[in-house]
Amino acid sequence: MPVFLNTxxxxxxxxxxxxxxxxxxxxxxxxxxxxxxxxxxRTRGDAAVIELTAKFDRLxxxxxxxxxxxxxxxxxxxxxxxxxxxxxxxxxxRIRAYHAKQLPEDMLWEEETGAQLGWRWTPxxxxxxxxxxxxxxxxxxxxxxxxxxxxxxxERLAIVVPxxxxxxxxxxxxxxxxxxxxxxxxxxxxxxxxxxxxGTESIxxxxxxxxxxxxxxxxxxxxxxxxxxxxxxxxxxEILVIADQHANPxxxxxxxxxxxEHDESAQSILITDSQAMADAxxxxxxxxxxxxxRRAIAGASWQDYGAVVLVEDLDQAAALSNRVAPEHLxxxxxxxxxxxxxxxxxxxxxxxxxxxxxIGDYIGGPNHVLPTARSxxxxxxxxxxxxxxxxxxxxxxPAALQAIGPAAETLxxxxxxxxxxxxxxxxxxxxxx
Amino acid sequence: MPVFLNTxxxxxxxxxxxxxxxxxxxxxxxxxxxxxxxxxxRTRGDAAVIELTAKFDRLxxxxxxxxxxxxxxxxxxxxxxxxxxxxxxxxxxRIRAYHAKQLPEDMLWEEETGAQLGWRWTPxxxxxxxxxxxxxxxxxxxxxxxxxxxxxxxERLAIVVPxxxxxxxxxxxxxxxxxxxxxxxxxxxxxxxxxxxxGTESIxxxxxxxxxxxxxxxxxxxxxxxxxxxxxxxxxxEILVIADQHANPxxxxxxxxxxxEHDESAQSILITDSQAMADAxxxxxxxxxxxxxRRAIAGASWQDYGAVVLVEDLDQAAALSNRVAPEHLxxxxxxxxxxxxxxxxxxxxxxxxxxxxxIGDYIGGPNHVLPTARSxxxxxxxxxxxxxxxxxxxxxxPAALQAIGPAAETLxxxxxxxxxxxxxxxxxxxxxx
Numbered sequence: 001m002p003v004f005l006n007t008x009x010x011x012x013x014x015x016x017x018x019x020x021x022x023x024x025x026x027x028x029x030x031x032x033x034x035x036x037x038x039x040x041x042r043t044r045g046d047a048a049v050i051e052l053t054a055k056f057d058r059l060x061x062x063x064x065x066x067x068x069x070x071x072x073x074x075x076x077x078x079x080x081x082x083x084x085x086x087x088x089x090x091x092x093x094r095i096r097a098y099h100a101k102q103l104p105e106d107m108l109w110e111e112e113t114g115a116q117l118g119w120r121w122t123p124x125x126x127x128x129x130x131x132x133x134x135x136x137x138x139x140x141x142x143x144x145x146x147x148x149x150x151x152x153x154x155e156r157l158a159i160v161v162p163x164x165x166x167x168x169x170x171x172x173x174x175x176x177x178x179x180x181x182x183x184x185x186x187x188x189x190x191x192x193x194x195x196x197x198x199g200t201e202s203i204x205x206x207x208x209x210x211x212x213x214x215x216x217x218x219x220x221x222x223x224x225x226x227x228x229x230x231x232x233x234x235x236x237x238e239i240l241v242i243a244d245q246h247a248n249p250x251x252x253x254x255x256x257x258x259x260x261e262h263d264e265s266a267q268s269i270l271i272t273d274s275q276a277m278a279d280a281x282x283x284x285x286x287x288x289x290x291x292x293x294r295r296a297i298a299g300a301s302w303q304d305y306g307a308v309v310l311v312e313d314l315d316q317a318a319a320l321s322n323r324v325a326p327e328h329l330x331x332x333x334x335x336x337x338x339x340x341x342x343x344x345x346x347x348x349x350x351x352x353x354x355x356x357x358x359i360g361d362y363i364g365g366p367n368h369v370l371p372t373a374r375s376x377x378x379x380x381x382x383x384x385x386x387x388x389x390x391x392x393x394x395x396x397x398p399a400a401l402q403a404i405g406p407a408a409e410t411l412x413x414x415x416x417x418x419x420x421x422x423x424x425x426x427x428x429x430x431x432x433x
Numbered sequence: 434m435p436v437f438l439n440t441x442x443x444x445x446x447x448x449x450x451x452x453x454x455x456x457x458x459x460x461x462x463x464x465x466x467x468x469x470x471x472x473x474x475r476t477r478g479d480a481a482v483i484e485l486t487a488k489f490d491r492l493x494x495x496x497x498x499x500x501x502x503x504x505x506x507x508x509x510x511x512x513x514x515x516x517x518x519x520x521x522x523x524x525x526x527r528i529r530a531y532h533a534k535q536l537p538e539d540m541l542w543e544e545e546t547g548a549q550l551g552w553r554w555t556p557x558x559x560x561x562x563x564x565x566x567x568x569x570x571x572x573x574x575x576x577x578x579x580x581x582x583x584x585x586x587x588e589r590l591a592i593v594v595p596x597x598x599x600x601x602x603x604x605x606x607x608x609x610x611x612x613x614x615x616x617x618x619x620x621x622x623x624x625x626x627x628x629x630x631x632g633t634e635s636i637x638x639x640x641x642x643x644x645x646x647x648x649x650x651x652x653x654x655x656x657x658x659x660x661x662x663x664x665x666x667x668x669x670x671e672i673l674v675i676a677d678q679h680a681n682p683x684x685x686x687x688x689x690x691x692x693x694e695h696d697e698s699a700q701s702i703l704i705t706d707s708q709a710m711a712d713a714x715x716x717x718x719x720x721x722x723x724x725x726x727r728r729a730i731a732g733a734s735w736q737d738y739g740a741v742v743l744v745e746d747l748d749q750a751a752a753l754s755n756r757v758a759p760e761h762l763x764x765x766x767x768x769x770x771x772x773x774x775x776x777x778x779x780x781x782x783x784x785x786x787x788x789x790x791x792i793g794d795y796i797g798g799p800n801h802v803l804p805t806a807r808s809x810x811x812x813x814x815x816x817x818x819x820x821x822x823x824x825x826x827x828x829x830x831p832a833a834l835q836a837i838g839p840a841a842e843t844l845x846x847x848x849x850x851x852x853x854x855x856x857x858x859x860x861x862x863x864x865x866x
Binding site: 083084086087088090091094098101104107109115116117119122124125138139140171207208226228229233235248250251254255257258260261262288292293294298336337340343344345346347348349350351352353354355356357358359360361362363364365366367370371373375376377378379380381383385389390391392393394395396397398400401404405406407408410411412414415416417418419420421422423424426427430 | 516517519520521523524527531534537540542549550552555557558571572573604640641659661662666668681683684687688690691693694695721725726727731769770773776777778779780781782783784785786787788789790791792793794795796797798799800803804806808809810811812813814816818822823824825826827828829830831833834837838839840841843844845847848849850851852853854855856857859860863
């Protein structure tokens with residue numbers, strides 16, 4: 001059974017704080033192993049990547065077969081059913097349309113002195129996307145990572161995806177193709193991250209690496225950060241559903257379980273102002289847990305980290321949700337827009353009963369790579385912004401320099417940075433000659 | 434003498450690559466020490482912070498004196514001269530005006546099915562800013578970090594600034610006041626970062642930490658990343674000046690030196706298509722190095738990392754600059770706008786001879802916290818965007834779910850995520866009843 005909390009209970013605040021700070025994931029400390037792998041790839045390049053792939057993925061490669069050929073991709077993609085292809089195509093189209101609206105605008109303006117100020121956005125030149133292999137090899141994640149990069153204008157987009165025992169997921173390759181990915185390498189783990197960051201004889205380096213992965217991949221991304229940009233390090237994910245008495249308890253139960261089935265350390269929380277709704281949802285979850293394919297995982301998650309919180313009103317629900325800062329927030333209430341206006345921290349909001357979180361995972365359009373583990377307090381989901389960067393622009397005129405140069409000189413002197421001051425003074429003197 | 438390179442030399446490419454990959458900074462490995470300090474602050478709170486401050490800053494504090502009182506701030510700020518105050522006020526006003534234009538816009542649109550999609554921006558609730566103590570305690574950095582946070586709408590903005598032996602910099606306090614900072618603590622080092630990230634009895638935790646610091650501060654920021662957001666970890670900074678024959682060599686020399694005087698590991702590079710200009714700039718640098726107050730630092734930087742590159746034309750200059758991806762780029766050429774259009778990677782561009790880089794450090798308006806060590810390939814300078822986060826919005830209608838729900842179900846099934854599929858199917862079934 002999940003935890004039951006009631007805001008009217010005396011020890012509610014302590015219990016809710018405990019719920020928030022429960023550590024849901026123990027990452028094994030693989031940092032030393034990963035440091036060795038990165039060093040190996042940096043010094044020995046292809047040879048190291050090939051050896052490590054043989055060791056971890058039981059796959060013998062050569063420099064020529066590190067990368068999928070066009071023929072191999074075509075043969076694999078041909079295995080995808082028409083229904084799956086149509087679904088992926090619709091998803092790609094909708095994700096592209098949503099992200100196209102995120103392209104930021106350049107700005108340039110002129111001040112009275114004729115000085116011009118502004119900024120300009122440019123895409124990252126080359127990006128690499130890590131795609132997990134095996135069971136968690138999700139074509140939807142390929143779309144969600146690759147499409148924003150291509151919309152941003154990334155010229156060279158490479159994917160690394162391990163293929164243990166040589167088994168590749170045709171849907172992943174099709175998703176890459178639909179997203180416009182330029183290169184696909186059949187490698188994984190810390191060695192793939194190192195190859196993307198530092199390059200090898202056969203794999204040119206990239207400037208930014210995104211995408212989910214296991215503890216080795218996460219540790220490798222942390223280590224190469226600085227040499228290249230990385231996206232967030234994802235933790236176990238969570239859903240929070242706020243429901244009033246009008247919601248459909250069976251739908252909510254499935255939404256909670258669709259989070260729980262991801263991972264034993266996922267967290268599903270229901271906040272409601274209706275005791276009857278709380279009871280009905282819990283009963284529906286129990287019922288579905290009897291038959292669900294992934295009931296072992298979902299059941300463990302619900303048992304260990306699930307929570308049902310009874311509140312006095314929806315304002316209280318919003319305040320508690322803001323303390324959680326959930327990755328996914330569903331508002332299954334009569335007036336979801338009014339409630340959404342009170343939400344200050346959440347990765348994604350799904351408004352109303354007709355918007356199951358699964359729509360956002362696949363096809364709604366918004367990105368499904370979202371801030372986990374309360375990091376929606378300070379970060380955003382993946383977007384086009386992750387693949388562009390801003391260059392600020394400043395162009396002074398003699399009049400502008402005469403207006404603001406003396407103040408810059410004063411500040412430079414007070415910071416004991418003489419050359420800074422002189423660089424302004426030399427120009428001011430030229431104007432006053 | 435700095436390195437001289439000529440694109441027409443046979444070994445140019447190898448030499449230029451060596452210049453790019455020169456390691457300019459050896460960070461001491463303080464990670465273990467920092468881990469201990471963070472653990473200490475997490476477990477013992479104020480007591481740990483007070484002990485560490487006594488040890489490192491030779492300053493005895495109590496929980497009541499960790500924070501500057503309003504009276505103390507007023508007394509210190511009163512020491513600032515009128516000229517310095519006026520200069521800081523003008524800088525604050527201009528930085529605020531520039532950053533106000535960065536506030537991103539919310540979007541919400543409706544599809545044919547009535548489905549609504551979009552996103553909303555909200556500020557980080559609480560942010561902490563690290564300000565180094567001692568010589569590198571720069572009031573300009575306070576403005577550059579604090580103003581974007583306040584423009585973004587951060588409600589609670591705290592500063593930590595060590596005051597070794599109890600000595601505080603009045604200009605730093607005035608800058609904090611002008612920027613609207615809410616709390617100022619006289620603590621520093623890894624212990625201050627830990628206090629901001631985890632909170633103590635007297636210091637409430639924040640959600641995001643920005644600002645420069647030494648190796649201990651950088652290691653602490655890396656460690657608390659995830660618990661809170663952080664800005665980039667700054668490396669040694671650099672300037673690249675592209676000059677044609679029309680530039681003023683004395684001004685360029687001072688601009689190169691204003692980077693070199695920061696730090697022995699700073700890098701100043703001149704790229705020019707004029708041998709005469711190269712010679713004149715080098716001579717002017719030598720001349721200024723005879724008298725400059727910080728000639729020891731600036732001279733070492735110029736000697737060890739300075740470079741002059743002779744190119745055939747400005748297109749070649751732009752291409753080389755893009756490989757460097759410099760933090761600061763000055764275009765001292767006849768048509769700086771035309772050249773700027775060819776720049777794809779740079780933190781900030783200063784256009785034309787009237788725009789010394791120092792203007793950007795203090796008063797131009799753009800932020801002076803910029804991506805160093807070639808990271809302009811994938812990241813941007815500090816901005817309002819660092820203190821806001823995006824929540825994506827999706828609201829389906831029955832018609833929308835009927836249009837796109839089946840594809841989501843197909844993808845869920847192909848990813849073996851049954852509950853995801855069922856959460857969509859249950860709603861579709863209700864519509865088809």
